[in-house]
Amino acid sequence: MNNPLATEVLEQSVLPGRKEQILSAAARLFRKKGFPSTTVRMIASELGMEAASLYNHMASKQELLKNLLFPVATAFTRGMEKIMAGKGSPVEKLEKLVLLHVELAMKHPDAVALILGEWIHLEEPDLQAFIRMRTEYENSFKKILEQGMNSGLLHHADPDLAVFSILSTLHALPNRLSRHPGISAEKLKSELVKSLLHGLVRN
Amino acid sequence: MNNPLATEVLEQSVLPGRKEQILSAAARLFRKKGFPSTTVRMIASELGMEAASLYNHMASKQELLKNLLFPVATAFTRGMEKIMAGKGSPVEKLEKLVLLHVELAMKHPDAVALILGEWIHLEEPDLQAFIRMRTEYENSFKKILEQGMNSGLLHHADPDLAVFSILSTLHALPNRLSRHPGISAEKLKSELVKSLLHGLVRN
DNA sequence: GTCTATATGTCGATAGAC
């Protein structure tokens, strides 16, 4: 990881410093209004300061986006590595992946929400780096699905389409959480596993 | 419908006039770069003209977004009404809904892609009107799911979460199509039905 | 209907006082 702030941001210390406050406000605004429509004046206003003062804590607005997206992407990558290296059947690994998405979405709803659409506003070379991380994550996901299909635990289906289908839902989780708050991670995970893995139609 | 262009746009005449060319270029750019980051100069440039000339065919950039989003929303609403009024079991209706999303995503990938995230850039009162249409669509979707659960055709599950899960995937369909082109609508629909309705895990 | 020229506003970012 090329960003020393990553763990700091995601572990969200109890007494956030100015940098953490700025990132938090930026995440909320980027999510609500989109990155290009969010002005540095808005971010400053959320913290009761002037726009110029922000530049004592950051280099640019673009840096804020980068420092939100990469810690999230790294957290997903680390989670995937841990799950792939661990024991368990492919089905159990898929359940762990669902839980990973649920937990990160609950812990950092605004930052996680940005991976749905705001990553397109990254500038090079960060944009390519981000896409690369996403592709690797999807490939790992597909590998687990293929293992499940080859071992007979899962029905045979187009693995690319299955990855797309499951990840489309998991990426949208922050939207779901903001509309229906107060659900537990375990409950949400088990409902998602039912819907995503076991299907709705009765046999 | 308050917009006389709607059917015209979605039916995409074989010899598109200037207005249709502008909407088509705008949709492609709004999708690729986002609405706020797309400039009217870019749209004009795609058609080999100057930005000022665009204003002979439109009132504002905002109007372009509106004239792309509402025809799409209306097409989904009309499709839903037709399916709900028709015959068939809840499961068959769900399959028809999947096909509706597949066909609209294939016919108008750029415009349909905008309903994923760009609708937030609508201005009032259009924003409220759009959200209302979306909520009604989701309620109809939920009603069909509940009918399936009550009649024993579907497993009992949280209907709100099921709607969220299925629609998250269907809304992302344009992304899937741009990455894996060349698939037939019927093939894509049947794979999605397998993945979304029947589940992956073998019993 | 398209052009050049421009009005008007806001953006991200910097300079320099305190």
Next chain:
DNA sequence: GTCTATCGACATATAGAC
């Protein structure tokens, strides 16, 4: 570390010639 003041770039949209 926060402020006021401001720069230069670029945005949407308009005016008016052709």
